[in-house]
Amino acid sequence: AQKVTQAQTEISVVEKEDVTLDCVYETRDTTYYLFWYKQPPSGELVFLIRRNSFDEQNEISGRYSWNFQKSTSSFNFTITASQVVDSAVYFCALTGVYNFNKFYFGSGTKLNVKP
Amino acid sequence: GAVVSQHPSRVICKSGTSVKIECRSLDFQATTMFWYRQFPKKSLMLMATSNEGSKATYEQGVEKDKFLINHASLTLSTLTVTSAHPEDSSFYICSALARTPLETQYFGPGTRLLVL
Numbered sequence: 001a002q003k004v005t006q007a008q009t010e011i012s013v014v015e016k017e018d019v020t021l022d023c024v025y026e027t028r029d030t031t032y033y034l035f036w037y038k039q040p041p042s043g044e045l046v047f048l049i050r051r052n053s054f055d056e057q058n059e060i061s062g063r064y065s066w067n068f069q070k071s072t073s074s075f076n077f078t079i080t081a082s083q084v085v086d087s088a089v090y091f092c093a094l095t096g097v098y099n100f101n102k103f104y105f106g107s108g109t110k111l112n113v114k115p
Numbered sequence: 116g117a118v119v120s121q122h123p124s125r126v127i128c129k130s131g132t133s134v135k136i137e138c139r140s141l142d143f144q145a146t147t148m149f150w151y152r153q154f155p156k157k158s159l160m161l162m163a164t165s166n167e168g169s170k171a172t173y174e175q176g177v178e179k180d181k182f183l184i185n186h187a188s189l190t191l192s193t194l195t196v197t198s199a200h201p202e203d204s205s206f207y208i209c210s211a212l213a214r215t216p217l218e219t220q221y222f223g224p225g226t227r228l229l230v231l
Contacts, residue, residue, distance in 0.1 A: 037222070043206060045159075045222035091158065103149070103220065105158045 002027050004094050006106035013082050014114050021077045021109045023092030029053075034068065034075045035093040039108070045091070051075065082113045118142055119211045121223035128199055129231055136194045136226045138209030144189035145211035149220065150182070153206040165192040199230040 003026040013019045025034065036048040049059065051068055059066045063080045079086055092106040118141040128134050138148055146167045151159040163184050164172045171184035181203075183195040192211075196203050206227050210220040 042224070043208075043227070044224040045208065045210075047219070047221070050219060103159075103161060105160075107158045110156075 002029075002094060002096070002102070002104045004092050004104050004106035006090075006092055006109050008109045009107070010110040010112065012112040012114065015084060016081050018078060018080050019082050019111065019113075021079075021090050021092075021111065023075045023077065023106060025073050025075065025092070025094045025104075027073075027094060027096070029096040031096070033095050035095070035103075036066065036075075036077050037091045037093065038088045039091060040088040048077075048090075079111075082111075084113050084115055087111055087113045119209065119221045119223040121207075121209055121226050123226060124224060125227045125229075127229045127231065130200055131198055134196045134199055134228060136196075136207055136209075136228075138192045138194070138211070138223050140190045140211040140213075140221070143211070143213050143215075145192075145213065146189060147212040148186060148192040149210045149212070150184060150192075150194050151208045151210070153208060153225075155206075159208060162194075196228065199228070201230045204228055204230045 005024045008022055011019060032053045034051045038046040038048055049066055056068050056070055065078045067076045089108045089110045091108045094104045095102060120139045120141055122137045126134055148165040150162045152162050153159045161174050162177045165184045165186040167186045167189055173179045181197055186192040206225050208222055208225045210222045212220055
């Protein structure tokens, strides 16, 4: 079965704190893609990252970093020195390489960054 | 980056009426588009896959006669909620599949539907 679990429903931090959003997935596919999207209050989904299951290298983009651990089926997302503008709902998603149309979204984690 | 638009962004209608939502890929051709539904504080649920020139593929539990999908061109897919009822009130999001340079879904800004 394909499934994405984001156990953290809501997280509140104070500005400049680091925060990690957890994502655990289940899949029968040997090759797959993992994504993170940001959904601000406006509702529009903003693409953050896509990771191929072949590539386990961690990635850093500015204040954002991602830790892909295939052994534990996790794809965690860390925001360093959080800012108020980071407040949003963050979704982790999974799709198969050979069935790309089927996106499996986690339930989302709402991040509140307080000044 | 690729841009996908939706129109309208917000719509309020009376129960029993039909509502059409448009999804357009603005700077790329999309043979495949997707329609999602999101309830408040919930995740996105795939409703159907829209393929240009053929019938849409609906997910289990989605009424095809209720949610009519037409993929009329390589840049436009429409979702019509027929005989809308209050329980159809939701946030509807479309996405378009871009195949180059990487296969990625780009999401539209969403349409908030309120059925009174």
